[in-house]
Structure formats: C-alpha cells, structure tokens
Amino acid sequence: MVPDLGAPQEQNRALAGELILNGQRYHLVPAEDSAPAPTPASDVRLLTSRELQVVSCVCAGWGNKQIATKLHISTWTVAAHLRRIFVKLGVDTRAAMVSRCLGAVSLPPTP
Structure with missing residues (x-):
C-alpha cells in the first residue's frame, strides 16, 4: 500500500528522507557503503x-x-x-x- 503523501509539503519531506506510514514518521538514512565485496x-x-x-x-x-x-x-x-x-x-x-x-x-x- 502506497502512503498518501497528500500536500506538497509531505512530498518534500518524503524526498528529503522522511517517510510517514500508518501515522509513524520514519527518518530515512542512506546505507553506508560497506567494504567492497571480495574479488x-x-x-x-x-x-x-x-x-x-x-x-x-x-x-x-x-x-x-x-x-x-x-x-x-x-x-x-x-x-x-x-x-x-x-x-x-x-x-x-x-x-x-x-x-x-x-x-x-x-x-x-x-x-
């Protein structure tokens, strides 16, 4: 189910790393690159x-x-x-x- 972002203000937050699902606000953090896979x-x-x-x-x-x-x-x-x-x-x-x-x-x- 796709969350309803409604107002443009909510869309901007989603693009800035924030997500609201079922009334809960989540701050999205990009995953850090771990060590490269061994060759x-x-x-x-x-x-x-x-x-x-x-x-x-x-x-x-x-x-x-x-x-x-x-x-x-x-x-x-x-x-x-x-x-x-x-x-x-x-x-x-x-x-x-x-x-x-x-x-x-x-x-x-x-x-």
Whole structure:
C-alpha cells in the first residue's frame, strides 16, 4: 500500500528522507557503503595449497573419486576439503565454487 503523501509539503519531506506510514514518521538514512565485496582472486588466497589442488580438479570436471585417486587421499578427505572450501568462499555448490575461482587456478592435466 502506497502512503498518501497528500500536500506538497509531505512530498518534500518524503524526498528529503522522511517517510510517514500508518501515522509513524520514519527518518530515512542512506546505507553506508560497506567494504567492497571480495574479488575472486582475494577469495582464492584464503585457500591452502591442497585446497587449491582440489579446486583445480573440480574445475576440470573431476568427481571426488578421481580427485582422491589423483591426490592420493581418501574420498572422505576430498569431501572435507570441499566443505572447508565452500565455507571459505561463501558458496554451497561445486558450480558456484568453480565460478568464484574461474581464472584464479590452473587446471591439472586430465587423468
């Protein structure tokens, strides 16, 4: 529901950062710009060298078993690395991880 601003005086207040809804007056304050969102390159710097190896394998389209075989670790360890990577990058899917890291890691040779 759009508030009835009525008189031009009320319109000017609304434009000046004041809003009246249901008889309550609210002073509008512009949001301050917070720190800029981290770039993919800065996100990737959060990862360990082993996590970067896992990311590069995922970027190549490898599954957990292939990654485990290539890196000589268990599939459980691969899954643990992926969970930590997801948290560090603020993502929840492999595709989002690849998108965030695209161009920041080099791809390993195909198995």
